[in-house]
Amino acid sequence: MENNTRDLEAEFQARIDRGENIEAKDWMPEKYRKTHIRQISQHAHSEVVGMLPEGNWISRAPSLRRKVALLAKVQDEAGHGLYLYSAAETLGISRDELVEQLLDGTAKYSSIFNYPTLTWADMGAVGWLVDGAAIINQVMLTKTSYGPYARAMVRICKEESFHQRQGYEIMLALCNGSEAQKRMAQDALNRFWWPSLMMFGPRDEDSPNTEQSMKWKIKKKTNDELRQQFVDQTVPQADILGLIIPDPDLKWNDDKGGYDFGEIDWDEFWDVVKGNGPCNQKRLDDRNAAWDNGKWVREAAIAHAEKQASRRVSKSA
Amino acid sequence: MEQKALYDYLLLLGDNPTILGQRLGELCGHGPELETDIALTNISLDLFGQVRNYFQYAAEVAGNGATEDSIAMLRLEHEYKNALLVEQPNIDFAHVICKQFLFDVYHQLLLNELVNSKNDQIAAIAKKSIKEVDYHVDFSSTWMQRLGDGTEESNEKLKKAVDFLWRYSMELFEATETETLMAEMGVGPDLNTLKPLYLEKVKEVFALSNIEMPEKTTFQFGGKTGRHTEYMGYILAEFQYMQRAYPNMQW
Ligand SMILES: [Fe+2]
Ligand SMILES: [Fe+2]
Ligand SMILES: [Fe+2]
Secondary structure, three states: OHHHHHHHHHHOOOOOOOOOOOOOOOOHHHHHHHHHHHHHHHHHHHHHHHHHHHHHHHHHOOOOHHHHHHHHHHHHHHHHHHHHHHHHHHOOOOHHHHHHOOOHOOOOOOOOHOOOOOHHHHHHHHHHHHHHHHHHHHHHHHHEEHHHHHHHHHHHHHHHHHHHHHHHHHHHHHHOOOOOHHHHHHHHHHHHHHHHHOOOOHHHHHHHHHHHHHHHHOOOOOOHHHHHHHHHHHHHHHHHHHHOOOOOOEEOOOOOOOOEEEOOOHHHHHHHOOOOOOOHHHHHHHHHHHHHHHHHHHHHHHHHHHEEEHHHHHHHO | HHHHHHHHHOOOOOOHHHHHHHHHOOOOOOOHHHHHHHHHHHHHHHHHHHHHHHHHHHHHHOOOOHHHHHHHOOOHHHHHHOHHHHHOOOOOHHHHHHHHHHHHHHHHHHHHHHOOOOOOOHHHEEEEEEEOOHHHHHHHHHHHHHOOOOOOOOHHHHHHHHHHHHHHHHHHHHHOOHHHHHHHOOOOOOHHHHHHHHHHHHHHHHHHHOOOOOOOOOOOOHHOOOOOHHHHHHHHHOOOOOOOHHHEEEE
């Protein structure tokens, strides 16, 4: 029996090494299943919680064009949440169970959404930096070994890169605008820069799961490699905007062909992860309120569907 | 004079989707399920798309340097011509759906007429919008039935919403001077001819939803001539915030 499992695991790993996709019906180690449920659902929760800080500016968008674009973006994020919950469901867990884990605080979501969106420029900064950082992770995930997740990522990545451009374009308009608009843009960058770097997770030496994730191709690059890639890609974009990255240690390093940058405030990072960021409580309260207030609506929809079905049966009988 | 009337008519056409779209935008991320969040956001998106068409045209008609944004966001409260119905608050999902339904049915009937408008631009906008609004009617009338037929609790909540909102329905058909003039010119419909069709459709859906038509309603009017409810000022405070705080800027 034990030998059998070991053979299965060896064959499983060999398939991944050959670059084959693992599909829902395929045999997989329990740990692989659990890891994927956790990661995919965290990703789904992030999309859904991420609707809140951006939804915060829909009713105050400065122009009709921006309002329409922001509505479309937040709608996309809800769609991402849906595909990802479906991808997680292929692993044998229901969306309702996953949602419960979010609502009772046991599941995590991206910490970035525990920061407030205080000005319109934050809609630019979130698109530019947060969607930008997300894409770096997600492009990598289009090659992940679990088929349903990889395919969801392909679809999502296209939309995320559109969001990123849209966010950058908001920043560009501000930076080409009045002094007040430029100040707003710089302030947004000041507040979102470090939390965006935190999106890549702990330093490599503090992320014990990286090795296993690499073997399963959930990760192809380490947290620090991805963070470096983000910094290298973003600094020139900030230059074009004429904005200053809030890091006195930021400096081009010719030898490594990339930027050196300062140390993340890891105390803040762990604080927010543990639930003590500026908006953790509000985000969870909002999600819980939506869920609780929606209970009677979901019940009504189910009851109606059941009544319809039985009416159809009695008609055809 | 005719240009002024046309401009006013475009405001009448654009202000309802503006304020309803604004109300829907408040719900984003707070709906009972992801699917309904997506659908309501999508309806808001459709409505604001239509608003942009109307107000871009209105800006042309005004010809005084007005833009879609100045028209949408820089008027005073009494200059908005939306019906009182669409400014009513999102008290619960039943109110959201009922308000949407009572507007959608009117909106669909209106656009079905406007596609034949003698004003080509209005006809073109209506043609583009009608497919969207057909979907809105589907969505809201399906939800009316789900809530009305679903559980006792949901039926009760829907009844309350209907009782509250029905009083605002007939304003949609109360022609202002501008609408009367536009009907005479063949630009817009005679609203009186739409009313029986509206009542028929509403009755049909109410029946499927186990809801009785409210009796002895004292109907409320005023929005279309600029006399709004207490909610309007707060809606505008959010809607206009950026344009007021940062005037004359590009976004
Ligand atoms: Fe997304
Ligand atoms: Fe994402
Ligand atoms: Fe996105």
